Amino acid sequence: MERRRLSQEVKVGEVKIGAGVPIVVQGMTKTDTEDIPATVGQIRELTQAGAQIVRIALPTIRAAKVLYQIKQEVEVPLVADIHFNYRIALEAMEQGVDKVRINPGNMGKRGILSVANRAKDKGIPLRIGVNSGSLEKGFLDDDLLNREVSRIKTQNHRQIMADAMVQSALRTTALLEKEGFRDIVISLKAADVLTTIFAYQTISDKTPYPLHLGVTATGPCPQGIIKSSIGIGALLVQGIGDTIRVSLTGSPLEEIKLGYEILQSLDLFKEKPILISCPTCGRCQVDLESIVQEVQLGIEKVKIPLMIAIMGCEVNGPGEAKQADIGVACTRKGGVLFRKGKIVGKVEEQDIVKVLLEEVEKLSCESGDLSEIRDTNNEIRDDD
Ligand code: SF4
Known part of the structure; x- marks a missing residue:
């Protein structure tokens, strides 16, 4: 640049x-x-x-x-x-x-x-x-x-x-x-x-x-x-x-x-999250596209510069998830959750969206910006 x-x-x-x-x-x-x-x-x-x-x-x-x-x-x-x-x-x-x-x-x-x-x-x-x-x-x-x-x-x-x-x-x-x-x-x-x-x-x-x-x-x-x-x-x-x-x-x-x-x-605007997700391929065992779409909707009104990675398998998943603020590297049964570069647990496929949005909410609270994620997150929970 x-x-x-x-x-x-x-x-x-x-x-x-x-x-x-x-x-x-x-x-x-x-x-x-x-x-x-x-x-x-x-x-x-x-x-x-x-x-x-x-x-x-x-x-x-x-x-x-x-x-x-x-x-x-x-x-x-x-x-x-x-x-x-x-x-x-x-x-x-x-x-x-x-x-x-x-x-x-x-x-x-x-x-x-x-x-x-x-x-x-x-x-x-x-x-x-x-x-x-x-x-x-x-x-x-x-x-x-x-x-x-x-x-x-x-x-x-x-x-x-x-x-x-x-x-x-x-x-x-x-x-x-x-x-x-x-x-x-x-x-x-x-x-x-x-x-x-x-x-x-x-x-x-x-x-x-x-x-x-x-x-x-x-x-x-x-x-x-x-x-x-x-x-x-x-x-x-x-x-x-x-x-x-x-x-x-x-x-x-x-x-x-x-x-x-x-x-x-181009890093010229930093007031919203960046979503990193893989294109998926024959290795992916979860419905990654739906997960990404739901997370995208859930973070629409968040106004902090977070990096969120949602990756389809263990090939590039752990590397990208580790570099993000919050990330999930999917496996056959669900995903491994990363927060600030460290593994914080395993998550079932049906819980990935909810858990990621909860993590976004925690980081938003820490940064002092609750935005409207709480409402969006609740709507998604209600739908469950
Ligand atoms: S991260 Fe895994 S599932 Fe996604 S495109 Fe790469 S190899 Fe395929």
């Missing part, structure tokens, strides 16, 4: 991005923004799932005009996503939005400057959101674009597209800086994972601004999960990125969940 790239701090409402603070996970509503109850409901669900900032689409002035009402109902900072019409951005700022995303590919210089000047007066940050699907004119020649469209991609084509995205972002930051505006976050999203990675790598040492990571239009699951994980993950490993938003053709709550999974797998 490389050292984090140092960026300047940008504040969105009360949430800080950049300057080495923990990576911020963002979400996005998929409701019709003008449907206030549905939009407020989804923002609350996203916040509960862990979204620290929520982006909402404002396709019209009418949609921007309901922003104030939505803001009254939610706590999380909101970002207005604006394309084409800068007046929508001006209205969103009047309505109290916390950040505005503009796309230099579809907003002219005059519009961008109007937005920046109003944002400067109001102390609102802007995200310059460059997207490979709506790249600013003049940064890519048509020949290359045609090759991109026909999907004959080579490393060279990708780098050319990435460079064009970077140039567009840098041109816009220069424009804003000329106006004395520096409250900026940059994103450079392409639907192609490698192009996205090249773009962020290229810009990372050319600008002091925080970088918002994401691969755009990744498609349905599992393709979307894989593309987002590889794109965002590869950049984070290089120390690049200050905030992330996963994009899936699917549930917005899954996007948040996946964002935290990416961070946790």
Whole structure:
């Protein structure tokens, strides 16, 4: 893991991005923004799932005009996503939005400057959101674009597209800086994972601004999960990125969940348990999949950094279970239970879930965080 790239701090409402603070996970509503109850409901669900900032689409002035009402109902900072019409951005700022995303590919210089000047007066940050699907004119020649469209991609084509995205972002930051505006976050999203990675790598040492990571239009699951994980993950490993938003053709709550999974797998988020379990094979004599699913459900609301290992047999079981805080290495008749590297007893197969959750509860008590495991554990006992 490389050292984090140092960026300047940008504040969105009360949430800080950049300057080495923990990576911020963002979400996005998929409701019709003008449907206030549905939009407020989804923002609350996203916040509960862990979204620290929520982006909402404002396709019209009418949609921007309901922003104030939505803001009254939610706590999380909101970002207005604006394309084409800068007046929508001006209205969103009047309505109290916390950040505005503009796309230099579809907003002219005059519009961008109007937005920046109003944002400067109001102390609102802007995200310059460059997207490979709506790249600013003049940064890519048509020949290359045609090759991109026909999907004959080579490393060279990708780098050319990435460079064009970077140039567009840098041109816009220069424009804003000329106006004395520096409250900026940059994103450079392409639907192609490698192009996205090249773009962020290229810009990372050319600008002091925080970088918002994401691969755009990744498609349905599992393709979307894989593309987002590889794109965002590869950049984070290089120390690049200050905030992330996963994009899936699917549930917005899954996007948040996946964002935290990416961070946790790179040790950038430590406030929930990690579950280690083997894939099972012909040696496994217990219903490991069901055990893992029940334990996963039972620890859903636990908020301490525990490592729990559930392994199918004696081949890798004892080694993994020993390295975990709590672990079970299954045998023909049940399992051997480990706590902090030591064997603490044997357990029958039907008791593995209950015993593991009791152990999690004990460790949660020791760490002072009971969370909600007690309730979940009781529900599972009742089911027995
Ligand atoms: S730990 Fe045992 S059961 Fe699990 S995959 Fe490895 S050999 Fe198979």
